[in-house]
Structure formats: structure tokens, C-alpha cells
Ligand SMILES: Cc1cc2nc3c(=O)[nH]c(=O)nc-3n(C[C@H](O)[C@H](O)[C@H](O)COP(=O)(O)OP(=O)(O)OC[C@H]3O[C@@H](n4cnc5c(N)ncnc54)[C@H](O)[C@@H]3O)c2cc1C
Ligand SMILES: Cc1cc2nc3c(=O)[nH]c(=O)nc-3n(C[C@H](O)[C@H](O)[C@H](O)COP(=O)(O)OP(=O)(O)OC[C@H]3O[C@@H](n4cnc5c(N)ncnc54)[C@H](O)[C@@H]3O)c2cc1C
Ligand code: SF4
Ligand code: SF4
């Protein structure tokens with residue numbers, strides 16, 4: 100008999116007032132008992148609606164059944180068939196719009212906590228050292244992967260398992276992409292990403308950091324080096340700015356810069372070597388996961404007040420529900436239907452050497468209301484005339500999106516991109532307009548999700564295998 | 571890990587290192603830079619490629635000890651390794667088609683200017699160089715400049731060597747005498763470049779400046795290196811690491827760049843003091 104509790108087993112978490120001042124993980128994870136109880140809520144539906152909500156088609160009822168039967172290793176084995184990063188996706192997938200949105204238990208009450216169970220199985224396997232892989236026998240073919248984010252790492256892993264010699268080229272000094280420079284420690288501990296990367300190395304994948312493709316080497320040179328195919332998973336790292344006055348003042352950051360300083364460069368540590376603005380009053384502009392992460396990072400760095408400034412309403416807020424709830428619990432103030440029009444600077448006309456000259460002294464915003472729906476059915480925000488006001492802040496973090504970096508496109512002949520800079524690919528294969536070159540993840544779609552990037556990496560790995568075998 | 575092949579001091583606070591980095595050496599061009607981390611917990615800092623040997627696979631950097639990271643780097647010796655070394659980044663200086671150029675370097679900026687002067691010289695252009703320092707003991711690279719310049723002016727602020735005065739003095743003299751160039755390229759402290767631009771502006775000669783804002787990734791990912799240009803009455807944002815580091819000097823908003831460069835001054839001072847204290851304790 101299934102567990103008919105209408106609610107998910109609660110996730111143990113650090114108390115909001117404690118976690119708002121530290122960088123340790125917020126959600127602590129299910130223990131075995133809780134996982135088994137929660138797994139008992141799954142009805143093992145014949146038509147498996149949840150699976151259709153997962154971009155990589157994990158056999159959800161099967162892995163949950165294994166948990167129910169306390170065969171935790173078996174559960175992890177099932178996850179590994181479809182996903183190379185279950186410990187990551189269990190934590191960061193927007194489950195409420197994917198697998199859990201389709202779960203029948205969600206019709207009356209809360210859906211099965213699929214993400215939390217996935218995380219449980221993956222964490223347990225990692226802690227017990229059950230996720231070790233052995234290198235496959237070599238098939239003598241070489242493939243190059245550009246970018247060590249979820250798309251590139253997944254593609255590399257799948258190809259290595261088929262016997263390909265894979266080399267991953269990464270621009271930064273650490274592999275992981277957004278998982279290391281963007282998503283903060285309190286949401287995704289870096290040790291987990293490192294385990295995944297080490298797992299790939301154990302499969303025989305070479306990861307070369309400090310190589311910027313388009314600068315250090317070009318795609319053409321990769322072919323010259325004997326790689327038979329190239330996968331581009333370079334992400335969408337170029338930050339967008341708003342184009343309003345005052346964006347170059349001291350104390351205005353792109354979310355990428357702010358998060359990179361804190362995460363990758365460890366500015367959150369007690370005695371950092373890389374500086375960051377700490378404390379004070381912070382406005383984060385935007386409403387996605389990136390905005391939530393920046394806001395909660397600022398809080399943990401010691402800000403006295405943090406605002407999320409978003410031009411639409413709560414309903415349109417694109418961030419994961421859980422992150423929004425966590426942010427609110429931690430005391431972040433949401434200024435919805437507000438849009439910045441200018442960032443104000445401090446200026447002391449009597450003392451040109453005043454060190455505060457050129458620093459942020461506030462942000463002018465205007466109230467918005469929701470007008471007619473646009474082509475996507477989202478109601479378009481329109482400014483309310485005469486409703487301008489000033490928010491008293493000294494740091495502004497801009498998290499209004501990113502675009503694919505043009506570096507690879509401009510140095511690779513025959514590689515076409517769309518209007519927004521995304522690499523054009525054939526959807527079912529990831530094949531670009533240049534033969535032998537495949538692409539996937541944010542580099543193709545623009546900023547999206549970890550799981551879709553991973554899915555694209557998988558698709559491309561299969562297509563690359565076929566391409567090389569048919570050559 | 572990247573091995574330090576050679577190290578020498580050019581003066582008390584400026585050192586040159588040759589680093590084993592074949593991939594960077596294979597592509598490097600004058601005007602480009604690298605980003606390095608000294609050790610695993612280190613900061614990422616940009617330094618210009620001062621020279622390269624494609625055959626040996628080595629790249630030279632010349633750096634001034636100004637803060638915690640450059641101090642840590644200076645403690646490394648030939649045979650030691652540094653953790654990360656990525657490049658070549660940024661756009662190369664445009665050297666095509668110019669017959670008469672004037673290179674104006676200030677302080678450690680001369681290290682950045684030297685490979686540019688050398689390249690013009692190799693391409694057969696007539697090179698006039700003006701190099702300036704605060705004082706004689708800060709002088710670097712004089713012989714190297716002489717070897718690639720048709721005319722060389724050495725300036726010191728205090729008159730302890732060469733001619734007393736700043737780098738604008740010989741420029742203004744040359745312009746007054748009717749000399750002209752296809753381009754003036756200036757590399758040095760922001761305040762010096764601002765004055766050089768002001769000195770060149772009346773002549774209308776194209777004036778290129780090499781900008782050095784605070785950087786992290788050097789690939790266009792963080793936007794921290796952004797600069798504002800005044801172009802045809804509009805304010806345009808550019809990222810120095812991918813759009814530069816060379817820019818049209820007439821367009822640059824120098825005051826903003828100077829303020830952004832000083833954003834972390836207190837932090838940097840504290841980090842430097844801490845690094846020095848640590849070293850003292852260790853001795
Ligand atoms: C702060 C933040 C929070 C997020 N939160 C979530 C979340 O909760 N859930 C979710 O599903 N998604 C989230 N996302 C989105 C998700 O992280 C991305 O969609 C995903 O990482 C894309 O993967 P990718 O492999 O395509 O690219 P990336 O992760 O961006 O990796 C690309 C890699 O390529 C490297 N690279 C780029 N150019 C070059 C080059 N020329 N040469 C060599 N290497 C290069 C980059 O350095 C990087 O390491 C978040 C994103 C951010 C920024
Ligand atoms: C494209 C470029 C090329 C450069 N080439 C050279 C060179 O060839 N030789 C040389 O001596 N210096 C060069 N610099 C400057 C050099 O990067 C800084 O001196 C160095 O980062 C100082 O670090 P620090 O920790 O020792 O000192 P800090 O005490 O941290 O800083 C001292 C000063 O250096 C600047 N600075 C600090 N951190 C950075 C950073 N991450 N990026 C850029 N500037 C920073 C700040 O304006 C600060 O005022 C270059 C800078 C750029 C952007
Ligand atoms: S990978 Fe994401 S979408 Fe798929 S089952 Fe896991 S949490 Fe759900
Ligand atoms: S829809 Fe929900 S209850 Fe049904 S199999 Fe999937 S997870 Fe279990």
C-alpha cells in the first residue's frame with residue numbers, strides 16, 4: 100500500500116537565520132529512512148507520465164522502486180543509464196516545471212519528491228564509493244570537446260564510455276562551467292562537481308584547462324591535431340547590461356562577475372585574495388536563478404539589506420520555486436513590478452579625490468503594471484507614468500541574462516549562428532553547419548538549464564559516434 | 571603547471587620571467603596578454619606578453635611588484651612553476667601599413683610597449699620612442715628600445731637621468747617642429763596616457779592607448795573590464811579583454827577608467843601589507 104500522505108517528506112535544511120550567514124549547503128538531503136518513506140508515495144504508474152517531463156527520460160518509477168526496496172545501488176545504476184550528473188540535477192533541476200509537474204500525485208497534493216530522491220541515491224552512491232567507472236577499451240578515435248560545463252562533460256563521458264579518446268579544452272582554470280563559477284556552494288557544493296570531473300578523468304578523459312578556443316587554439320587546429328569531430332559546449336557566458344545610465348559606476352557588477360569573484364575566486368572565504376564588495380545595501384536586477392543566487396550570495400557576504408528588483412510579477416518569476424522560497428525565508432525583499440531606469444553615482448564636487456566619487460549612491464526605478472499578453476502569452480510589463488522612486492543601495496548586480504560568446508564563431512569558418520548568437524544545429528543530432536562540428540547546451544539555446552545542456556551533450560555524443568563510424 | 575625558465579630583475583621592483591608555455595608562444599602577437607595564477611589559491615592577474623620564442627615555446631612577461639600577487643610572483647625562481655597561464659588574450663596591436671610611428675611608454679608600460687616597437691621596426695617602419703620614468707633607479711629596457719628605435723627620448727620626472735620632464739615634452743617639441751606620424755601609440759599609467767592623448771589631439775594624428783582595467787577571466791565572461799568610449803556623441807561600452815586592450819585614445823573616458831581601477835584600493839593595500847608581513851615572519 101502506497102504512502103498516501105499528500106505532502107512530500109520535508110527536506111531537512113539549515114534554519115534560515117543561520118544559513119543566511121554561511122556558505123554551507125542549505126538543503127541537507129534525505130536520510131535512508133526518509134527516502135524510503137518518500138519513495139513509498141510513488142504509485143508506479145503504468146503510463147509513467149513523470150518520465151515524459153524529464154528532458155533525459157530517466158526511468159523515474161524504476162529508480163524510485165529500487166529505493167523503496169532499499170536497493171540504493173540499484174537506484175543509482177538506473178539513474179546512471181540516462182544521466183551523468185544525478186547529484187547535480189537532483190539539486191538544481193526546476194523539477195516543478197519538469198518531472199514533478201507531470202506526477203499524478205501532484206493532482207491532489209504534492210508530487211513525489213523526484214529530485215530529492217534522485218539526489219539521495221546519487222549522494223549515497225558517492226559517499227559509498229559506488230560510482231566508480233572503469234575505462235572502456237580504446238576504439239582508436241579522437242574527439243575534442245570545447246568547454247567543461249554540463250554539456251561538454253556529458254558528451255565527453257558518453258564518448259569515453261564508447262572507447263573514444265576525448266580531450267576537453269576549458270578556458271578557465273577549473274572544470275565545471277556554470278556549476279563552478281555560477282551556482283554557489285550553498286546550493287551545489289563544489290566537491291560534488293569535482294567528484295564528477297574526477298570520475299570522467301578515471302574514464303580516461305583528458306581535461307586541459309587554460310585553453311581558450313578561438314585564442315590559444317582554433318577549431319581548425321583541433322582537426323589538424325587529428326581529432327575527427329569537435330563538440331562545442333561553450334555555454335552562454337557573455338553578460339547583458341541594461342543600457343541605462345550609471346552602469347559603469349563602482350559597485351555595479353554583472354551577476355557573472357559577482358558570482359565568479361565569490362565562487363570561482365573564493366572571495367567568500369575569510370581571507371580572500373580576490374576582492375568583492377561586501378556588506379552594504381544591494382539591489383539585484385532580474386528574476387531568474389542567477390538573480391536568486393547573486394542575492395543570496397550578497398546576503399551571505401554580509402549585506403545588511405538585499406532587494407530583488409524584477410519588472411514583472413511573482414507569477415512570471417522564472418527562478419526555481421524552491422530558491423524563491425528560500426530567498427524569501429532568508430529575508431531578501433522582492434520589489435516586483437519595478438524596473439531600474441538609472442543608477443545614481445556619488446559625486447563630491449569639492450573634493451575630486453574623495454574615494455567615494457564614482458560609487459553607486461542609489462538606483463532610480465519606475466513602477467510597472469502588466470499589460471496585454473505578448474506573443475508568448477506573457478503579460479508585458481508597462482511603466483506607470485510618474486511613479487519613479489529611488490532605492491537606497493550602494494551595490495547593484497545585474498542578472499538580466501547572458502548570451503553566447505562570439506569568440507568561437509568568429510574564428511571558425513562555416514559555423515553559422517542565429518540572431519541571438521546561438522550556434523545553429525540540427526536538433527536531433529547537434530550537427531552544426533560545419534561538417535564534423537557538433538554543439539549543444541547554452542551555446543546553442545542561450546541560457547537554459549543544466550539538464551537540457553546535459554541532454555544536448557548526450558544527443559551529440561550519440562551523433563558523433565554515428566558520424567565517425569560512418570566516415 | 572607552467573615552468574619558469576629564466577628570471578632576472580630589470581630594476582628593484584621590475585622583474586622579467588620566461589615561462590614555458592608552448593601553446594601561448596605559438597600564437598602570441600605584440601599587444602596581447604596572458605592571465606596567470608601564481609598558486610592554487612591565487613588571484614587571476616593579466617600581464618602583457620613582453621616577448622615570445624615560438625621555437626623554444628617560451629613567453630616572457632615583465633612585471634612590476636605593486637601588490638600581493640605580483641609580490642608572490644616575484645618570490646618564484648627559475649625552475650619553479652606557476653599554477654595557471656592562459657593566453658594569448660586580447661587583440662594584437664594593428665601594425666599593418668604604418669610607416670612612421672611614435673611609441674610613448676611610461677614606467678612598466680615600457681615593457682608592454684617594447685614588443686610593439688620591435689614589431690614596427692621589423693616591419694621596416696620608422697620608430698620614434700619616448701620612454702619616461704619617475705627616476706633613474708626605475709629605468710628599464712633602455713638598450714632594448716635603442717635597438718629598435720630610429721630616435722629615442724629618455725625622460726625622468728626628477729632629471730636624474732636623460733632629460734628632465736614628462737613624456738609629453740618631446741612630443742610637443744616634435745609637433746611644434748612640424749613632425750608628423752601615422753600613429754602615436756601610448757602605454758603607461760592612465761594619467762600619463764590621458765595627457766599624451768591631450769598633447770596629440772590638436773595634431774589629429776591617430777592616437778592608440780593600451781588600457782589595463784581590472785580583469786578576471788579575460789574572455790568576455792564577467793564584464794568587469796568594461797570601459798566607456800565616447801563615440802559620435804554616444805556612450806559605448808566595450809570589454810577591454812576581448813575588444814582591446816588597444817583603443818582609440820580620443821574616445822576613452824579616462825576619468826571613469828581611473829575610478830574603476832581604484833575600486834579595490836583599500837583591499838589591495840591590506841592584502842599587500844599582509845603578504846609582506848607573512849614574508850617577514852618567514853625570514
Ligand atoms: C548563477 C546561475 C544559476 C543557475 N541555476 C540553475 C539551476 O538552478 N538549475 C538549472 O537547471 N540551471 C541553472 N543555471 C543554468 C545552467 O547552469 C546552464 O544552463 C548550464 O550550465 C549550461 O551548460 P553548458 O555546458 O551549456 O555551459 P556552461 O556551464 O556555461 O559551460 C561552458 C564552459 O565552456 C567554457 N568555455 C567557454 N568558451 C570557451 C572557449 N572559447 N574555449 C574553451 N572553453 C570555453 C566556459 O569557461 C565554461 O566552463 C544557472 C546558471 C547560472 C549562471
Ligand atoms: C591587459 C593588461 C596588461 C597588463 N600588463 C602588465 C605588464 O605587462 N606588467 C605589469 O607590471 N603590469 C601589467 N598589468 C597590470 C597588472 O595586471 C597589475 O599590476 C596586477 O594585477 C597587480 O596585482 P597585485 O595583486 O600585485 O596588486 P594589487 O595590489 O592587487 O593591485 C595594484 C593595482 O593593480 C591593478 N589590478 C589589481 N588587480 C588587477 C587585475 N586582476 N587585473 C588588472 N589590474 C589589476 C589595480 O588597478 C590596482 O590599483 C596589466 C594589466 C592589464 C589589464
Ligand atoms: S534529471 Fe531533472 S527532470 Fe529528470 S528526473 Fe531528475 S530532477 Fe527530474
Ligand atoms: S507520476 Fe509520480 S507517482 Fe506516478 S510513477 Fe511517476 S513519480 Fe511515481
Ligand code: FES
Nearest residue numbers: 788790792793811
Ligand atoms: S575580464 Fe571578464 S569580461 Fe573582460
